[in-house]
Amino acid sequence: MWMSVAISRKKENADDYMTAGNNIGFGVSAASMTATWIWASSMYASVTAGYTYGVSGPIHYGLWGALMILFIYPFGKRIRKVAPRAHTLAEVMYARHGRSSQLMLAGSNVLGSVISLTSNFIAGGAIIAMLSPLSFGAGILIIAAGVLMYTLWSGFRASVLTDFAQVMAMLGAAVIIIPAVFFLAGGPSMFAEGVANGNVTPQQESFFSSDAFMNQGAPYIAAVLAYAIGNQTIAQRLFAVREDLIKPTFITATIG
Template identity: 30%
Template sequence: MASAPGVFFSVLVIYTAVVFAIAWWSFRQTHTEADFLVAGRSIGALVGGATLAATQLSSGTVVGTIGFHYLTGVSWAWIWPGMWTGWIVAAVWVAPKLRAFGGVTVPDYIAARFHSEGARVLSAGLIVVAYTVYLSAQYTAGGIIFQALFRWPFFAGVLVVAVITLVYTWLGGMRSSVYTDFAQALVMVFAFCIAVPLLVYRVGGFDLMGRALTGLDPLLTGWYFGLDEVVV
């Protein structure tokens, strides 16, 4: 019988091969700057929506936010209405303006909106800083996962994740990123549909799980706003 790490490693190899195949196909479809940066403006609602979902359900969410849920209890669920509201605002009010503008980057729009090259530089700098932090969280989570599943050194896991993402982004740009995100969304939906019911079953159902968590700490099942944890 195959060991769990062996199965996980086989799945990882297959998934990586699929990602590189998507990257190579995207590379063959990329001919202009707009192809590389905005996928030739060809992404539809289904693929675009799945991409947003996969982006939201990143390592920071699957590892970090779930860990925060474990730390604070169900009250941390109040974060989700705010996040969904942000996505709705972006989809209804922000995205149409950016699409109508016809630029290829957010700094392009900022520079045109404020008639300032300084605004372009400032916004680009802020994006670099923000995404440096964001990507650091993803690579950290990747290192933790590799360490837990395969007993690899933490840095080796970080390096593997970084190299894979660098290669497929460099080859196919936005088209590669979007379609690999689409594949990731399918994998995550499939995984959650199996893992969540199985985990609930293994702990004896929602009722037993709730009583056990309340016994550990009543705050874990109390519907508070979690403000103390956020401030700390």
């Protein structure tokens, strides 16, 4: 909210509000793309993949998801070339293929957004309930109200800057909090004990587990390729980044 107030513009047209004037810089764009992919459900799913399939589970989750970001790059270049002032994928779909295709894509994206919001609100509400005296329901309302207010106030620019702040927080978690908790819980010796006690299967020990690929990797490859060319949350950042920065932005977000 503080960032939204700080960057608010009194005179702003629809292009600035929807896509930040197609002029977002490299660092913020790359961070926003990374944060868009590493959301609440990614945290749930990667942990579940590791528990279920062993060491190769998170690899199959993260690798194909990262390639999805890279996969959209050639499409993104083409879309920005044929529709330099577009705001949404549905707008491009309407111009190229007509109203029915636009409505199909819009319906799919609305459904996907509702699912995404629900997942994020549940995660946010749970965190607030754990870290404060407030209830889970109150936490969901606070998260929802905050997102709605900063979006109405400053449009897409506020969303991108919020993503940047989230990436900084996630890097802090990855570098400091997760390793600290891991070593306090027992460290690598936990894995050695699990293997010695027969709690880990050979498939779970393998970096090239066929179980992980068939049940986690292969379905996810299909899912992320569809996501890459049909998801508005990714495309919105494509429309916002400065056109000459599309390539370095997507490569950096893939690595991130």
